[in-house]
Amino acid sequence: MWQDRHDRYDPTMSIDEGHLDRLVWAAGEITRWFPGAARDLPWRRIRTPWRALVSEFMLQQTQVSRVAERFELFLESFPSPMAMVEAGEEAVLAKWSGLGYYRRARMLHAAAVCIVERHSGEVPQDADTLESLPGVGRYTAGAIASIACAQPSPIVDGNVDRVFARLTADASIPGEKGRDSRRWNEALIYVSSADRPDLVNEGLMELGALVCQPKSPQCLICPLSERCQSYQLGKVAEIPPPKPRPQKKLIEMHVGISWFGKKLLLARRPESGLFAKTMFPPDVGDFGSMEKLRSLGEVRHQTTHRDVRVHVHLFPEKCIVVDAEWKHPDDPGLALTSLASKIIRLARSDQAPESGAGASSTSSG
Numbered sequence: 001m002w003q004d005r006h007d008r009y010d011p012t013m014s015i016d017e018g019h020l021d022r023l024v025w026a027a028g029e030i031t032r033w034f035p036g037a038a039r040d041l042p043w044r045r046i047r048t049p050w051r052a053l054v055s056e057f058m059l060q061q062t063q064v065s066r067v068a069e070r071f072e073l074f075l076e077s078f079p080s081p082m083a084m085v086e087a088g089e090e091a092v093l094a095k096w097s098g099l100g101y102y103r104r105a106r107m108l109h110a111a112a113v114c115i116v117e118r119h120s121g122e123v124p125q126d127a128d129t130l131e132s133l134p135g136v137g138r139y140t141a142g143a144i145a146s147i148a149c150a151q152p153s154p155i156v157d158g159n160v161d162r163v164f165a166r167l168t169a170d171a172s173i174p175g176e177k178g179r180d181s182r183r184w185n186e187a188l189i190y191v192s193s194a195d196r197p198d199l200v201n202e203g204l205m206e207l208g209a210l211v212c213q214p215k216s217p218q219c220l221i222c223p224l225s226e227r228c229q230s231y232q233l234g235k236v237a238e239i240p241p242p243k244p245r246p247q248k249k250l251i252e253m254h255v256g257i258s259w260f261g262k263k264l265l266l267a268r269r270p271e272s273g274l275f276a277k278t279m280f281p282p283d284v285g286d287f288g289s290m291e292k293l294r295s296l297g298e299v300r301h302q303t304t305h306r307d308v309r310v311h312v313h314l315f316p317e318k319c320i321v322v323d324a325e326w327k328h329p330d331d332p333g334l335a336l337t338s339l340a341s342k343i344i345r346l347a348r349s350d351q352a353p354e355s356g357a358g359a360s361s362t363s364s365g
């Protein structure tokens, strides 16, 4: 069989004939359904491997609408891997401002460097080579190879996992032993049976995003309802069962605000770790003296795994902090996280007499 020849097919995870037939049928249904249902998104208007790579990095953990607003502007600055390498990591971080999860921006730049140095500036087209790039996992490699290069490469993300779990009435708990291998096998069978790997993979993700949604699946308009086992058995609400959530790690920070006219003291975060390499108000401990310090309030920031609480303190006089610089916070060249921007807004509200001090705010992303 064809899957025996695919080196990433796991033969220990057998799939019964009924499921196999259902997956092949689903590929045909999605091929017919997707062209009429596809949203008009910027990265779909012109297809190139580089645009697909950039969009996949941006879409990790950021809403589609937010990426859609920023995508073309970002590509104007970095139209090719070579342009990104020449602009440098600092410029990439600055243009990434507000998108969150800055590690992705650093990885994207590192991937561009690798493409220029090892692949003559051309994004590789096969999934295995793509997966050797920094920041590119099996899903991202499969998405680029199939959607931008029409290769029969499987993809499994949250949307695909949910659709396949419901289609085959797989009630196993996410993270359970063997579940991932089984899902990748199914995704391989599915995409390999299609004439258009690009349509079936992107269509499957679209179905997961628009129709087979986690909490409100639209089974009545779903092209797969006729043979969807969960729907036929009345088990859609139970499948997939919720993933056990790890407790978020609480991180507390104390930062100092020092103004010099309209400029603010900002320091670059360390090379690795939280908000690495972005500009941020310095830690209170880095200020020489803590006299006359006044609390401005607290800013909270939620990420998938962390609950960050930043206590913001004002130093009423111009201070000196080693390795920190006076920067105008509105400088578009600054790599500011959304959390740093919120801290600065809080500091500014303290300067404006009508807004008052001691505010607090919460952000996420």
Ligand code: SF4
Binding pocket: 163, 166, 167, 211, 212, 213, 217, 218, 219, 220, 222, 223, 224, 225, 226, 228, 229, 230, 231, 236
């Ligand atoms: S029929 Fe319902 S549960 Fe099944 S794939 Fe479609 S939307 Fe999802």
